[in-house]
Amino acid sequence: xxxxxxxxxxxxxxxxxxxxxxxxxxxxxxxxxxxxxxxxxxxxxxxxxxxxxxxxxxxxxxxxxxxxxxxxxxxxxxxxxxxxxxxxxxxxxxxxxxxxxxxxxxxxxxxxxxxxxxxxxxxxxxxxxxxxxxxxxxxxxx
Numbered sequence: 001x002x003x004x005x006x007x008x009x010x011x012x013x014x015x016x017x018x019x020x021x022x023x024x025x026x027x028x029x030x031x032x033x034x035x036x037x038x039x040x041x042x043x044x045x046x047x048x049x050x051x052x053x054x055x056x057x058x059x060x061x062x063x064x065x066x067x068x069x070x071x072x073x074x075x076x077x078x079x080x081x082x083x084x085x086x087x088x089x090x091x092x093x094x095x096x097x098x099x100x101x102x103x104x105x106x107x108x109x110x111x112x113x114x115x116x117x118x119x120x121x122x123x124x125x126x127x128x129x130x131x132x133x134x135x136x137x138x139x140x141x142x
Contacts, residue, residue, distance in 0.1 A: 022115050026108035037105055039068050044102045048091045
């Protein structure tokens, strides 16, 4: 039997719990969740994307992305517009409010990274990010 400090599942779970707490505390004053921030970040890079494109980029299923889009639309950060290429589709576009949140939300998430990674040297922090990418994103993209 492994000790709890040797169990990858336990360690990742506790780590995620801490990151979520810090992220939520930084984003809460803006009424934005970490997943909503990730979607907004995609739109700041390229506005006017289809919902399924956002789902693919964020590695989320379509039902989940619909809920995230719905809440951001209710919050006034985005709007759905008829796609000029295919009127059956709706593209997700930033509103003025959504655009105005880019700098303050990015600053808050940069602070979150600093807080979470403060126990590590720059090299260790980069190694951790690389390992998490290989464990999560790279594996899911296969």
